[in-house]
Amino acid sequence: MTKLKFAVPVLIFVGGLISTTTMSFGKAEYTKKEKKACVFCHVKATSKELNEAGKHYKEKKTLEGYTAPEKKG
Numbered sequence: 001m002t003k004l005k006f007a008v009p010v011l012i013f014v015g016g017l018i019s020t021t022t023m024s025f026g027k028a029e030y031t032k033k034e035k036k037a038c039v040f041c042h043v044k045a046t047s048k049e050l051n052e053a054g055k056h057y058k059e060k061k062t063l064e065g066y067t068a069p070e071k072k073g
Helices: 002-020 028-034 052-060
Strands: none
16 A cells, blocks of 8 residues: 555656656657758757757748858868
8 A cells, every 4th residue: 555655646747747848849840841850950959059050940941042051171
């Protein structure tokens, strides 16, 4: 009986945590539509901070017209 007293609140807590947590900030629709990885628009995959491509996408809702800067080699 004592185990059940602790199991119910723990299960409720874990269920709430799982239902309110997100794994990423971007939306899967964006990656499918544009066929680009998260880091194409974000500084890091786990960050909300946008790079130049992300700022362009936020403003225009498309990557059309965006030219990536040339990589220095």
